[in-house]
Amino acid sequence: MPGILPILGANARQAVDSLARARLRTALGLVGIMIGISSVIAMVSLGEIAKEQARRQFEALGTDVLLVRTLTTMAGSQAISLADAIGLAEAVPAVAEAAPRILGHGEFRHAGRKVGQGRVQGVTAAFASINRMSLQAGRFVSLLDADRHFCVVGAAVADAMRQGGARRIVGETLEVGDILFTVVGVLDPRPENYALPVQVEADQSVFVPIGAAGRVADNPAIELAVARSSAGVDYRAAVADIRSWFRGRSPDLQLDIITAKELIAQMEAQMQTFALLLGSVGSISLVVGGIGIMNIMLVSVAERRREIAIRRALGARRRDIQSQFLIESVILTLAGGLLGILLGLAATWAICRFTGWEFLISGMSVASGLGTAAAAGLFFGFQPARQAARLDPIAGLQAE
C-alpha cells in the first residue's frame, strides 16, 4: 500500500497553485461562499451572544420573579385583597416573598420646585427585595409605616432634588401631588429590564407605604402582586400553587400569572426565529456559492483534461485524481470560509454595537463556519472531482 500522505501533500500543493493561477475565477467563487459562511457565523454568534446577554440580565435581576394580577379585561373583575397579597408568601410554601402594589401617578415638588413626574407606588418592604432594589441612603418603606406620609425616592428624583439645593435628601419634605411626604430613603440607580414581567421604573418613581397610597393614587385597588418563588421550586409548580390558594380564598378571581421563566422561553423562541431567518439567508447564499464552486471546478476539470490524462498515464488512480480535485474545492471553500468568518464576525460586532450587546467571539461559531465551508467544498466539489476521475486518459492524451 503506497503512502497516502505524499499523494495528499502533492495534491494540496497542486491545488493551491492551480487556484492561485485562476485568480478572478477563484475570487468570484470565494465571494459566494464568503457571504454564505458569514451568515452562518453571524447567525451562530448572535444566537450565542443574545443568549448570554439574556442569561446575564436575568441572573442579575432575577429569574424567579413572578407577577400576579387580575385579568382587567374581564368586566367587573375583582381586585386582589391586601390581606391575600401579603398573606400569599406565608400561606404558599412555593412562594418565598410577595408584595402588593398600588399604582398612582403624580408630579413631585421640592421646596416649591418641580423635581420630577412619575409613578407613585404604594408598596411593602418585600417589593424592594423581590425587584432587587437597593438603597443609597436611609431605609425602605414597610407595613410598619402604616399610613404615615413617608416616602423613598428614585435616583433620578433624588438627583433633581440635589440640583435644587437639597443637601441630605433623607429628611427633606417632598410634595407628591399636593400631599406632603417625608423622605426616609434614597434608591440606587436601577436599570430597567423590560424583559422582566414587572416594570418598576424605580429611578423616576416615589415609593410610599401601601397604607398611604390611597391618598395619592386615583385607583386605590391593588394593581398587582409581585412574588419570588422559593429556591428550587419549578415556576410551573409555583404558579399552580398560587392559583389553587387564590381559588380557595376568592373563587371568582380571574388571575393572570406571568413568570420570568415564561418570558425567557418566549424570548428564546424569538431568538430562534431570528436565527432561522439568518440561517436561511446563509443557506441560500451557501447554495449559490456552492453552485459557483461547482462551476469553477467543472471548468477547471475541462481545462485540465490533458493534465489529468498525463497523471493517469504516470500511474495516478481514479481516486488520486478525485482527491486532487476535492482538495482543490475544499481549499477554495475553506479560504472563502475564513474570509466569511472575518466578515461574519465584523457584522456581528456591528450588530452588537448597534444593540448594545457585549460582543464575544464564540469558538462554536468559528468551528461551525469552518465545518460548513469544508462540507460545502466536499459536497459541491464531489461531482466535478468524480468527473475528473472518470475522464478517459487516452482521449486526454490525444487532445490538443
Add this chain to the structure above:
Amino acid sequence: MTAPRGALRLIDVRKSYRVGPVTTEVLRGVDLEIGAGDLVSIMGPSGSGKTTLMNIVGLLDRPSTGRHVLDGRDVSGLGDDALSRLRNAHVGFVFQAFHLLPRLTAAENVCVPLVYRGTGRRKALGRARAILERVGMGDRLEHRPDQLSGGQKQRVAIARALVGLPALLLADEPTGALDADTADETMGLLLELNAEQGVTVLIITHDPAVARCCTRRMRIDGGQLHEEDSRPPGSAGSTAPRRA
C-alpha cells in the same frame, strides 16, 4: 517482482471500437513477444493501429479479446486501479508532445510517478535530481517546461519515464517534434539507457532512421503486426541515427 522484468507477450489481441452502429476493428489479431531488454521499433502509417497498440502495451487500454501477458502475468482482465498501479511501477511513457505538466518544475515533473507510489517529497526530489543529472539536465532542475527547449523537454520526459525504474519504456514518436540534431541526441540517449539500464524500449515511429537504430523492427498495417528483420542486440547503441 518476477524476473526477468520487461518481458511481454500479446497473444491474438484484438481491439474494436463501436461508434453508434459501426464497429471498427483497429487491431486484428496482434501477436507480439518482446524479451527483457529488447529495443524494438514499430512503424506504421497513421490509422494503422499503432497508437492503440501502444495504449494496450502501456496498460492505458485493454484488449477487446486476446491476452496480454506481462512478466508471466496475464493483465488483460485487471481493473482500473490495478492497471494504474502496474502502469506506475512497470511502464514509463515518452510522448511526441512531451506532455510535461506546465506548472511544475523539471524536478517536480520527474517526481510525479514517485508521488503516486507514495514516495515522500524529499526522497522523490533526490531521485529526480539524480536521474535529471544522468540525462544531462542537472542544471535545469528548477526550470519550468516553458523555459526549456524541445530537446530539453524530451530529456526531462525521459527522466520522468525512467525515475520509477520501469521495466518497459514506451516511446510514441519520441523525436517527432524535434529538429534533426536534437532528434539524434534524444535517440542516442534512449539507446544508451537501454544498454546501460537494461530497460526494454518500445519505440513507435514513422521515421525509418529511428527504426534503424533498433535491434528489432516491426511494421503495423491494417491492424496487423509483422516483424521485419532483426539484428543482434549490441550493435545498436553505438549507431547514431541518421535521417533520410
